[in-house]
Amino acid sequence: MKKILFVFIALISVLAMSSCNDKTRCVGQWVSEKMTGDDANGNMYLTLRENGHSTLTVKGSVDTESDGISMNVTFTVEVDGTWDASMGLLDLDFSSDNIRYSIDKIDAGDEDVNALIRIALTDLDTKKEMMKEFEKEMDIDNLSGSQSLQIDFKDNNTMLLTSDDGDPVVFHRM
Structure with a gap:
């Protein structure tokens, strides 16, 4: 019985140490490598604080067309939340x-x-309509919710986050 108890305590200690190590290594400000696709490109900025609070900022641009006019729109999206890391997963x-x-x-x-x-955007109704269209186009509500990502560290300044779809995103410490 003592042997089983010892093994159980040793296993819990290893898991606790690896959990702490993941958390410690994750804390900080991170920037993704440039991401491109579907007429859009940009970077993600991820801030993971020691107190478990996080901020994800996406800065990018998208090529779009409205009323026959081609435009390049640069944007910023920011969302706050919480995070935790253990056993190789970032939640x-x-x-x-x-x-x-x-x-x-x-x-x-x-x-x-x-x-x-610029003149049209001084009209509040026009600006509200444009922001609603932007929200719909960028699928803003899709940023909310929970996600577990596999964490792999190349070194202390490079982190790979991989979602269930298997595509890793490389982040560098800022």
């Missing part, structure tokens, strides 16, 4: 109540059109 939990987003710049490639866009 993130983000709430839809904590999502903030903005359109940082719209470039239609023509200064006259850009001036008209």
Whole structure:
């Protein structure tokens, strides 16, 4: 019986130490390598604080068309939540109540059109409509919820996070 108890305590100690190690290594500010796809590109910034709070910021741009006008829209999306790490998994939990987003710049490639866009955005109803369209296009609500990601460290400054789909995202410590 003592042997089984000893093995059980040793197993719990190993799990606790690896859990602490994952947490300690994860704490900090991280930036992803540039991500591209479907006329969009950008970076993710992940802040993991010692107190279990986290912030995910996505800064990017997307090429889109509206009323026959091609535009490049740069944006920022930020969501707060919590995190935990143990046994090689990073658990993130983000709430839809904590999502903030903005359109940082719209470039239609023509200064006259850009001036008209800026004028249109001074109208509150037009701006609200554009933000609703942006929210729908970017599927903002999809950022909320829980997700477990596999953590692999190349070194203390490079972390790979892999979701269930198997595509790893490389993050570098800032």
